[in-house]
Amino acid sequence: MRKWLSWILCLALLIGGSVSFLFRGNYIYERALTPHAAQASEFTQCDSSSAVVADGEFTYIDSYYYYHDCDNYHFLKQDDASSGGGYAPLHGSMAQVRDLDDLSSKTIYYLTRSSNDKKPKTTEYRNTDHYSAGEYRVKVFERH
Numbered sequence: 001m002r003k004w005l006s007w008i009l010c011l012a013l014l015i016g017g018s019v020s021f022l023f024r025g026n027y028i029y030e031r032a033l034t035p036h037a038a039q040a041s042e043f044t045q046c047d048s049s050s051a052v053v054a055d056g057e058f059t060y061i062d063s064y065y066y067y068h069d070c071d072n073y074h075f076l077k078q079d080d081a082s083s084g085g086g087y088a089p090l091h092g093s094m095a096q097v098r099d100l101d102d103l104s105s106k107t108i109y110y111l112t113r114s115s116n117d118k119k120p121k122t123t124e125y126r127n128t129d130h131y132s133a134g135e136y137r138v139k140v141f142e143r144h
Contacts, residue, residue: 039134044138045107046070049106049107053110057082058113060073060075074097078098078099080092081093099122101123107142108141109139109141110141111136112137113135126141
């Protein structure tokens with residue numbers, strides 16, 4: 001009897017989780033939000049003359065799925081990425097840029113979350129536009 005009750009409980013949890021995912025989507029309970037990385041990616045373009053730069057490791061990893069085939073996708077961090085923890089795969093990564101001015105792209109789409117909505121320092125680019133998608137902001141920088 002216990003074995004069958006365990007199976008029924010597991011099946012009920014699986015169905016309940018699937019129904020919740022169907023209606024809520026990819027919901028992050030710790031932050032009480034649904035990520036909008038997919039919607040933010042619709043405002044960007046990544047090619048040889050345009051780069052997408054995330055404001056840090058978290059945003060880079062959170063949005064990576066939408067830019068995995070983009071050779072010009074980077075994250076901005078002046079110090080080295082951590083060699084331990086969840087960001088360890090980014091330590092020493094070629095995707096890291098320390099300054100927007102290090103890039104040679106004509107256009108940069110700077111991807112940031114509203115909780116970290118700082119404007120990056122640059123002398124080569126000027127902010128020409130911005131878009132919002134949920135907690136994400138996309139700031140467009142053009143080279144002068």
